Amino acid sequence: MADAARLGAIDTVMHEDRLFPPSAEFSAKARIPSLADYEALWNEVAADPVAFWEKVGREELHWFEPFTETLRWDEPQSQPQVAEWFVGGKTNASYNCLDKHIAEGNGDRIALLWEGEPGDTRRISYVQLHKHVCKFANALKSLGIQKGDRVSIYMPMVPELVIAMLGCARIGAVHSVIFGGFSAEAIADRNNDAGAVAIITADAAWRRGKVLPLKQTVDEALKKSPTVKHCIVLDRVNEAVHWTPGRDYWWRELTRNASDDCPAEPMDSEAPLFILYTSGSTGKPKGILHTTAGYTLWSKKTFEWVFDHREGDVYWCTADCGWITGHSYVTYGPLAAGATCVLYEGAPDYPDKDRFWEIIDKYNVTLFYTAPTAIRAFIKWGDDYVDKHDLSSLRVLGSVGEGINPEAWMWYHRKIGGERCPIVDTWWQTETGGIMMSPLPGAIATKPGSCTKPLPGVIPKIIDEVGDECGPDQGGMLTIAHPWPGMLRGIWNDPERYQEVYWSKVPGKYLAGDNARCDKDGYYWIMGRIDDVLNVSGHRLSTIEIESALVSHPAVAEAAAVGRPHELKGEAVAVFVTLKNAPPSDELRDELKKHVRKEIGALAQPDDIRFTNTLPKTRSGKIMRRLLRDIAAGKEAVGDTSTLEDYSVLASLRQDEE
Numbered sequence: 001m002a003d004a005a006r007l008g009a010i011d012t013v014m015h016e017d018r019l020f021p022p023s024a025e026f027s028a029k030a031r032i033p034s035l036a037d038y039e040a041l042w043n044e045v046a047a048d049p050v051a052f053w054e055k056v057g058r059e060e061l062h063w064f065e066p067f068t069e070t071l072r073w074d075e076p077q078s079q080p081q082v083a084e085w086f087v088g089g090k091t092n093a094s095y096n097c098l099d100k101h102i103a104e105g106n107g108d109r110i111a112l113l114w115e116g117e118p119g120d121t122r123r124i125s126y127v128q129l130h131k132h133v134c135k136f137a138n139a140l141k142s143l144g145i146q147k148g149d150r151v152s153i154y155m156p157m158v159p160e161l162v163i164a165m166l167g168c169a170r171i172g173a174v175h176s177v178i179f180g181g182f183s184a185e186a187i188a189d190r191n192n193d194a195g196a197v198a199i200i201t202a203d204a205a206w207r208r209g210k211v212l213p214l215k216q217t218v219d220e221a222l223k224k225s226p227t228v229k230h231c232i233v234l235d236r237v238n239e240a241v242h243w244t245p246g247r248d249y250w251w252r253e254l255t256r257n258a259s260d261d262c263p264a265e266p267m268d269s270e271a272p273l274f275i276l277y278t279s280g281s282t283g284k285p286k287g288i289l290h291t292t293a294g295y296t297l298w299s300k301k302t303f304e305w306v307f308d309h310r311e312g313d314v315y316w317c318t319a320d321c322g323w324i325t326g327h328s329y330v331t332y333g334p335l336a337a338g339a340t341c342v343l344y345e346g347a348p349d350y351p352d353k354d355r356f357w358e359i360i361d362k363y364n365v366t367l368f369y370t371a372p373t374a375i376r377a378f379i380k381w382g383d384d385y386v387d388k389h390d391l392s393s394l395r396v397l398g399s400v401g402e403g404i405n406p407e408a409w410m411w412y413h414r415k416i417g418g419e420r421c422p423i424v425d426t427w428w429q430t431e432t433g434g435i436m437m438s439p440l441p442g443a444i445a446t447k448p449g450s451c452t453k454p455l456p457g458v459i460p461k462i463i464d465e466v467g468d469e470c471g472p473d474q475g476g477m478l479t480i481a482h483p484w485p486g487m488l489r490g491i492w493n494d495p496e497r498y499q500e501v502y503w504s505k506v507p508g509k510y511l512a513g514d515n516a517r518c519d520k521d522g523y524y525w526i527m528g529r530i531d532d533v534l535n536v537s538g539h540r541l542s543t544i545e546i547e548s549a550l551v552s553h554p555a556v557a558e559a560a561a562v563g564r565p566h567e568l569k570g571e572a573v574a575v576f577v578t579l580k581n582a583p584p585s586d587e588l589r590d591e592l593k594k595h596v597r598k599e600i601g602a603l604a605q606p607d608d609i610r611f612t613n614t615l616p617k618t619r620s621g622k623i624m625r626r627l628l629r630d631i632a633a634g635k636e637a638v639g640d641t642s643t644l645e646d647y648s649v650l651a652s653l654r655q656d657e658e
């Protein structure tokens, strides 16, 4: 009792006892084949991170000049707190993703297996990708773009998007990829904040058979982007476009006569590699800055550890390069590891709802990485779409972006993994550069809904409101105690915000902004963002736990729980529910309340349940809780809605109330 009353600890209501150890067969071939091996490695790194990373850094990256100091880190509180890794060394991310494999005799290996939405395909070897990247890098140079210049990229998921990223990295230009669904306004904000000198785009993109006019959106954005002098346009769809001579260039014309010889620029380890904008809890998006050596090494190592990658694997990450998952696990991590990667341009339900399973079947994908929001959609669409295809090539399944509800986890395990594939539920953030906590598939038994244990080099500490470390099963703020190579190096143009958001609340430790608990077995459970915690009658409840209870009901496809002010309880639980097939009814509403009561307890029973056809989501698929909170409270939705997937969802939710 004394523990439960501890100041700032969050009560947990979720109990999950199912345990899924890797098969002996899987472990026997795995890079890290047992729990004891994982623990030995984790302890080795924790005991002397500098010695470990010095060795791995030297062995696994190519150095034009060796580094002289592995980590420079002024403990505990320099202002702002920035770690520097591999100081004094010179390397290049593009070199590590391309030239290194060619030098090692693997140039003929396929790098990209691309599938366009309309069904066109391309196979690109490492040698060919290297040529494309060199030509494009020379094209950038021909426009006068130099080391340190910022370049925005606003493109569909075509090979040229990866080529553009690596082309920038090759000459030391800093890319800022903007997801192809953002508005002109959002593009202009990002161009201006970064001071971008150029933008790379396409005439248009395919989306569910329709044409999205990217160039037209960029034209709009460039009216408000005074720093952007050049616009490079790939002809993907053959759409007619407006042309501004002297500013606009066709990709193909610019690269046609460019030389395919472009040696990679030796870059300082800490030279900026890219900026990626992500939303904070309030205000304008933050430009998260990652640098060259540490990020490249972290994305490569974590890719190899978590997916147990080996030669012969065919890997597919369904994320768009507009998000960090696409940076670290479509482009840099897998290519630095010399992997063969599927790249898919379009939507999961085009031309039909089995497109993903068709692609896995066609390319014999072995490692598959997707998001819970997609998994919940697949469940809603029904098993028939899955049953049409042979998924027996799969050996590891990944999940990222939000917590995966245990029932969705079980479906993924049974239906997609054939009860054979370990599921790696990977917790990390734009800021962390790569995966931080995840099962190592040959070593760590999984529990549905838990991201299990920290990777080697990651030292999580869960801290309560008064700054003390929480005990087993006590929820608190998740922090990371020691720098790791892939960590962010700042917020572009805003050192104060960087210090304030990540380093001020718990001095000396990186504040992730998530709540978490660690159970008695040392397994971590993410409980949602710090501001997603509800306080109902003095009990702090995690939204994810309530949502998981709802999703475990057979009628429910997806659920979002938020708090709304309540006279007696402080906060009442309001939930938004999408149904699979059942029609909404008062009976069902009562049944769901009882269901949550049964699954969790009376304190978590929702006060209101609203049925809706879709939940409002950011373009990366995250439920927009801030907006739902406002709707639940009967207020107008406020705040930055530029990432709303569909405004009509909001309108229909409001109407529902009237």
Ligand code: WTA
Pocket: 278, 323, 324, 325, 399, 400, 401, 402, 403, 404, 425, 426, 427, 428, 429, 430, 431, 451, 512, 513, 514, 526, 528, 529, 620
């Ligand atoms: C959430 C995406 C639970 C979390 C890579 C984090 C997760 C935020 C998980 C970062 C997971 C991501 N389990 N929650 N496996 N993965 N999150 O920056 O709240 O887009 O802080 O990076 O997503 O989102 P971001």
